[in-house]
Amino acid sequence: MLRGAIICPDQELSVRLADALSETHAVAIVRTIELYPNEVDLARFLRAAAPELVFMGLQSAPKALALAARIEAQSPGTQIVAVDSKCEPDSLLETMRAGIREFIAPPFEPAALQQALRRVQETLERRPAVIESTDAVFAFLPSKAGVGCSTIALNTGILLSELPNHKTLLADFDLNCGMIAFMLQMESPYSITSAVENAHQMDENLWEKLVTNLGRLDVLPAGKLAPGYRIDATQIRYLLDFARRNYKAICLDLSGILEKYSIEILHEAKRIFLVCTPEVPSLHLAREKLRFLRTLDLESRVSILLNRAQRRSLIPIAEIEKVLHLPVYMSFPNDYLGVHKALTAGKHVHSASELGKGFRALAEAVAGVKAPLEPAKSGLLARLAPRKRAPLEPGAPRVLAS
Numbered sequence: 533m534l535r536g537a538i539i540c541p542d543q544e545l546s547v548r549l550a551d552a553l554s555e556t557h558a559v560a561i562v563r564t565i566e567l568y569p570n571e572v573d574l575a576r577f578l579r580a581a582a583p584e585l586v587f588m589g590l591q592s593a594p595k596a597l598a599l600a601a602r603i604e605a606q607s608p609g610t611q612i613v614a615v616d617s618k619c620e621p622d623s624l625l626e627t628m629r630a631g632i633r634e635f636i637a638p639p640f641e642p643a644a645l646q647q648a649l650r651r652v653q654e655t656l657e658r659r660p661a662v663i664e665s666t667d668a669v670f671a672f673l674p675s676k677a678g679v680g681c682s683t684i685a686l687n688t689g690i691l692l693s694e695l696p697n698h699k700t701l702l703a704d705f706d707l708n709c710g711m712i713a714f715m716l717q718m719e720s721p722y723s724i725t726s727a728v729e730n731a732h733q734m735d736e737n738l739w740e741k742l743v744t745n746l747g748r749l750d751v752l753p754a755g756k757l758a759p760g761y762r763i764d765a766t767q768i769r770y771l772l773d774f775a776r777r778n779y780k781a782i783c784l785d786l787s788g789i790l791e792k793y794s795i796e797i798l799h800e801a802k803r804i805f806l807v808c809t810p811e812v813p814s815l816h817l818a819r820e821k822l823r824f825l826r827t828l829d830l831e832s833r834v835s836i837l838l839n840r841a842q843r844r845s846l847i848p849i850a851e852i853e854k855v856l857h858l859p860v861y862m863s864f865p866n867d868y869l870g871v872h873k874a875l876t877a878g879k880h881v882h883s884a885s886e887l888g889k890g891f892r893a894l895a896e897a898v899a900g901v902k903a904p905l906e907p908a909k910s911g912l913l914a915r916l917a918p919r920k921r922a923p924l925e926p927g928a929p930r931v932l933a934s
Contacts, residue, residue, distance in 0.1 A: 710754020723755025
């Protein structure tokens with residue numbers, strides 16, 4: 533079914549058209565707009581609704597045709613169908629000169645409407661509608677509860693949002709014990725469940741009510757405990773499609789229980805950060821999760837993040853890599869005091885600390901920032917760093933030295 537929108541100042545004509553289209557079962561009208569939007573509102577509308585075709589009322593032909601040209605510029609391939617109360621030769625000629633090939637008018641005969649929609653469908657198959665969206669979706673998956681996965685997801689999300697042109701979404705999908713709202717001392721009546729329940733009809737106005745804005749970071753908390761709550765795969769896809777069109781980067785904090793919706797998220801993610809600590813239970817469960825991810829053909833997307841690395845760890849990084857059969861991409865030092873201060877203040881870990889530098893390095897790595905590497909120094913992470921590491925993106929990965 534095609535995703536369509538109606539932009540028509542003539543409300544009566546708009547209603548008649550919507551009724552006729554509903555009978556075809558070929559178009560889902562995701563938005564109806566009664567005024568010709570300006571350039572800013574048009575961009576917001578296209579990102580939110582992502583229509584494949586727009587039915588454009590010709591009540592003011594110059595404005596309508598100029599708007600059609602802006603739609604093509606911002607979302608190439610989006611099909612325009614001109615709509616007017618009458619099929620006047622002058623209007624038909626004017627729309628054809630503007631490059632619009634479809635023109636419909638009442639009484640919207642079913643056969644004629646179906647033919648027009650078939651032609652639109654054929655055109656879209658040759659040249660699909662395109663709107664800018666990101667593939668920078670990062671899933672943070674803990675090996676077990678308590679390994680600091682939410683701390684890493686939160687700090688990475690905040691530091692990503694501080695990079696130039698990097699509006700970021702941080703969404704807490706841990707419905708069993710989500711911690712993001714607590715860590716940010718944030719209270720909101722809305723949550724992930726509010727978003728997924730409205731995913732099919734999401735628009736920019738509703739979205740702004742659901743998220744909590746912290747500068748260039750938008751946060752969707754997990755809300756109240758809902759361990760038995762079910763999220764459909766289609767809800768995940770609609771929600772992530774909307775987010776991809778509206779953010780430069782998306783960080784998703786998962787529970788680690790591998791619910792069905794979490795698995796759907798993992799399939800949508802560009803990179804899966806599996807967070808573990810240098811302890812036997814954590815590494816055991818990390819290995820089990822990796823075995824499961826291999827059955828889903830997702831191993832190539834996994835990067836290992838080792839949290840709370842210690843100077844005299846009983847299990848060196850080299851041994852951890854042997855256990856997991858994957859290199860450790862990045863290590864973070866154990867900084868209980870720094871994390872405690874951040875929690876108390878409801879902020880991210882201090883950026884001048886070694887742990888803060890580690891989070892910034894991860895944010896820059898996932899964003900593809902070509903920051904120069906500092907010379908290695910002796911100390912905790914320099915001793916722990918493995919000799920060989922798999923890059924997250926083309927180019928050398930970064931493992932911090934203390």
